[in-house]
Amino acid sequence: xxxxxxxxxxxxxxxxxxxxxxxxxxxxxxxxxxxxxxxxxxxxxxxxxxxxxxxxxxxxxxxxxxxxxxxxxxxxxxxxxxxxxxxxxxxxxxxxxxxxxxxxxxx
Amino acid sequence: xxxxxxxxxxxxxxxxxxxxxxxxxxxxxxxxxxxxxxxxxxxxxxxxxxxxxxxxxxxxxxxxxxxxxxxxxxxxxxxxxxxxxxxxxxxxxxxxxxxxxxxxxxxxxxxxxxxxxxxxxxx
Numbered sequence: 315x316x317x318x319x320x321x322x323x324x325x326x327x328x329x330x331x332x333x334x335x336x337x338x339x340x341x342x343x344x345x346x347x348x349x350x351x352x353x354x355x356x357x358x359x360x361x362x363x364x365x366x367x368x369x370x371x372x373x374x375x376x377x378x379x380x381x382x383x384x385x386x387x388x389x390x391x392x393x394x395x396x397x398x399x400x401x402x403x404x405x406x407x408x409x410x411x412x413x414x415x416x417x418x419x420x421x
Numbered sequence: 422x423x424x425x426x427x428x429x430x431x432x433x434x435x436x437x438x439x440x441x442x443x444x445x446x447x448x449x450x451x452x453x454x455x456x457x458x459x460x461x462x463x464x465x466x467x468x469x470x471x472x473x474x475x476x477x478x479x480x481x482x483x484x485x486x487x488x489x490x491x492x493x494x495x496x497x498x499x500x501x502x503x504x505x506x507x508x509x510x511x512x513x514x515x516x517x518x519x520x521x522x523x524x525x526x527x528x529x530x531x532x533x534x535x536x537x538x539x540x541x542x543x544x
Contacts, residue, residue, distance in 0.1 A: 357459075357467065368530060368531075410469065410483065414466070416467070
């Protein structure tokens, strides 16, 4: 079955750049989405369609895609960015959602 | 922006049936949107359960399809999730979301999420 792979954790200092990656065979064909989830809260979509930012999401959040790997980049990381980040895509038919295991970002 | 609220029993016995509803507050659920259900076990990752459109066509996660039913109550502007034969592995926070698909389903945006409701499966 199709899987998305994320590193379990990442630690960056405030003001630095965080790059969170997600890999999977289908990512070269299907769009990727990124969710931020702070402790005790519901997820928030921060990137859709590989690199698009929903309204209200700060410009320091950006997405990119290269082959079977997608990357969420947070430039000038702030303490408030500490959260779990989940990547998501769909199966080859575009019907079923698939999530990565999540990356815990520590600032 | 509409608000979504999940509700239902917080405790279900093993082999029983989990039943949750997702209601809209502060507006109406867009008829162009899908009602989507996602769950998250304590300390774990997210898992898509399935979704239903206003025409009442539903799609389900293949790993749950034999046990799950998502339905619409149009009169009350809410969606329901039913999961049968539950085990401890079904213990999770259950979320509903309002999802708008674009370009014939090529991509989507999420208009809103509920805050989630914790369901524990235990005797």
